Amino acid sequence: KNINQQEVVTAILNIFMSKGAALKLITASLRRDLNRNEVDTTLFRDNTPATQMCSAYCKIKGRDYIEQILAVFLERLMYRTEALEVDPCRCTEEEAAENTKLLHNIINEILDRVFSSKS
DSSP states (O other), X not given: OXXXXXXXXXXXXXXXXXXXXXXXXXXXXXXXXXXXXXXXXXXXXXXXXXXXXXXXHHHHHHHHHHHHHHHHHHHHHHXXXXXXXXXXXTSOHHHHHHHHHHHHHHHHHHHHHHHHXXX
């Protein structure tokens, strides 16, 4: 099997994360990119190991954060029995209007949970 660069970078990052040294690795890698960069407009735009590590780290930590903050809410939302259809071609206009209000409330609850979290 061919292993691509992202897989290698993610594996290395996971090793460093298990040792509590991921941020040191990412910082050193980003500094290396900074020192090698010749044109300011291309900084962090290349697909380097440093940018891939930074992206992978954010996805991992972001997922943990989202699960911690929203897991119960999202589970409750997934098992709703009522439809949330907002397309008036698929339901009545009144139902679409009511469901739109309900979706706004759901979105506001999500945002409230995120903004009130301490992480």
